[in-house]
Amino acid sequence: MRTALSSRFLIGALALAAFSAGCSREGTSGQPTGPSTTSPAAAPEASDPSSQPSATAAPNASTTASAAAAAAPATSPGGAPGKLNVLLISIDSMRADMPWAGYPRDIAPNLTRFAKEAVSYSRHYAVSSYTAMSIGGLLAGRYPSELQRSGYFFSAYPDEELFFPEILQKAGVRTMSAQAHFYFNKNKAGFHQGFDIWDITPGISADNTTDRNITSPQHLELAQKHLSDKANTEGTFFAFYHFLDPHDMYMQHEGIESFGKKARDLYDGEMKFTDLHVGKLIDFVRAQEWGKRTAIVITADHGEAFGEHKMYRHGFELWDVLTHVPLLIHAPGITPRRIDTPRSSIDLAPTILELSGTPTDTKFQGQSLVPELYGKEPEARDVILDLPRTSDNDRKRALIHDRYKIIAYGDDDAFAVYDLVDDPGETKDLQRDKDKKDVVEQMKARYKERSTNIIDVCPKMREKLKGRKKSKPC
The missing domain is CATH 3.30.1120.10 (Arylsulfatase, C-terminal domain)
Known part of the structure; x- marks a missing residue:
């Protein structure tokens, strides 16, 4: 949720303006690969490290994933195997140029393994370039310009707006979430709508210009607590966890090797720290009996800039470094492959509803990705x-x-x-x-x-x- 700043915002007046308007800092980076094609999930070429987004898996995940796929019901092309649980993991500020897309540093080993077992989208885009708009659009399945909201940078969405977890909740799907930033408090963004459980990691400080908190360990603990409670997992459930640590400020972590002292070096360390905890969450899910019928979706709310277009962090603009982000989806019965057709996070609301077997007559701006997850050839459409x-x-x-x-x-x-x-x-x-x-x-x-x-x-x-x-x- 940390905001990207262009050089023109680095003047002394920005600090006051950003504070009074509720400014946040965010950014991304990464480039698209080219015309739409569909490829097997082979290791992407390293010649274009910013061209292909992807996700990761936890240690020993390939064996577990293969067993889960074998245990899953048989599917026909284009169809999901009945009602699935859905775990949505979003990583703040995760750029498209990750290791599974050719980035040379090993900063996300768990996500990289996960990408090999998933349907990986190389030209996937966030809805917008910073958290308030991207997450609002993702949860609504509509563009933020269409939504009732406040006019401040940290927009607040009223109860009158319909978020897709509300549809799941009404259909009897258990909904749960834990978040790691003060903006996600119930009295701030309004993102909690439709969730049976909505927790915030304890002890976080509030700063609307940056994020000084280290939250992945506590965030993981809350997620595992939710998913260990049979009251939450005995039926179909949807869980959403947005990991914050790659957001600026970029900090070093004990046990994570140092890649250097520049902003991108520190960011890479933050990504590896976050990957460690996301990998543990994936491992935990796959070790459960209900893990065999759980889809895992991994993406980002935006990317991060490190000098591209004279920008740092995120927000304010719509350059590819700020909007082109990974999307990795694994679900029972899928065949791993890479899809190069442009897609958007606006598609995730109808996708998650279909994976969970929840019908709706809501008019979303996006379209479900389920048919192409299960083998249908992707159709070109604009983003x-x-x-x-x-x-x-x-x-x-x-x-x-x-x-x-x-x-x-x-x-x-x-x-x-x-x-x-x-x-x-x-x-x-x-x-x-x-x-x-x-x-x-x-x-x-x-x-x-x-x-x-x-x-x-x-x-x-x-x-x-x-x-x-x-x-x-x-």
Whole structure:
């Protein structure tokens, strides 16, 4: 949940503005791999370390996973094996350039093993570029611009908004969560809606500009406590744990080797520390009898910048380093493979509902990934990134279509178009290339058509919104 800062925010005025507006710091990094294809889950090539997201498994997980798959009911292509438990693990600030995607440092051995047994998405995107918007969109299955919320950076979502755990709860699915940041308190974000159990790790301090807490050990302990209670696991359940430690401040941990003193070096140590605890949680789940009928979903709310576009941390922008994140899914009966078709965390709400066997007539913006998890060939579709106007940033929205990405600034006042294959760093706006005029116009038309499906909702407390106009105040 720590916010990414561009160089223009590093002036002395930022500290005061960020504090008064409730500013948080976040960021990501990683590049897409190219046109949509589907590949077996072989080890990705190391030549493009930022191109492919993935997840990890715990020690000895391959043997356990194979046994679990063998014990699972047989499935037909495109279909899940009945009602499954679902464990959603999100890791704050986890970049796409992880070891299973070619990053040379061994900073996530457990997740890397898990990736080999999972369906791994190499071009998966968070809904937005910082926690408040990304998690809000994930839980609602809709874009944050469509949701009732406050107009501050740390947005609060009211009870009137429907989050998918509420649908699970009403269907009799047990819902539980433990979180590790003060923003997740019940009186802050509103993310607790629909959860039978909602705990916060004890002893955390509140700082809306960074995160000084070390929480993975306590977070793991709470998760295992939840999952050890038969009252929570005797029926179908959904559990959600968002691990925070890779968020800045980046700290060294006893027992984790030092990779150096630079920000990325310290971040890598934080990732290995978090991976250790996530691996223990995966091992714990797979050791339970109910683990044979449990799907595990691992992703991130955003990435992290380490100087790309003169940015550090996250938020404020929609560059790929901030939005391109891993997605790894393992479930009974799946065949591990890599999917290179662009996908979004907006798809996770309908996916989790279908995995748990929960019907719904709710209109989500995304589509369930279950058919392609169980063998159906992925169909191409566009990805939308949504950064609503808040007290700390003007509105930005982006669309990804195949190899191209268009970013719209403000109320579609200006655009930039990039070729993510030839220019994964997003350094060359195709509007400056006369030979790409047709591509630019097609992307603008596609963006404008797709945007008509997003009905913007004016937030409360909108008098401080950045870039607001008298004619269009939100």
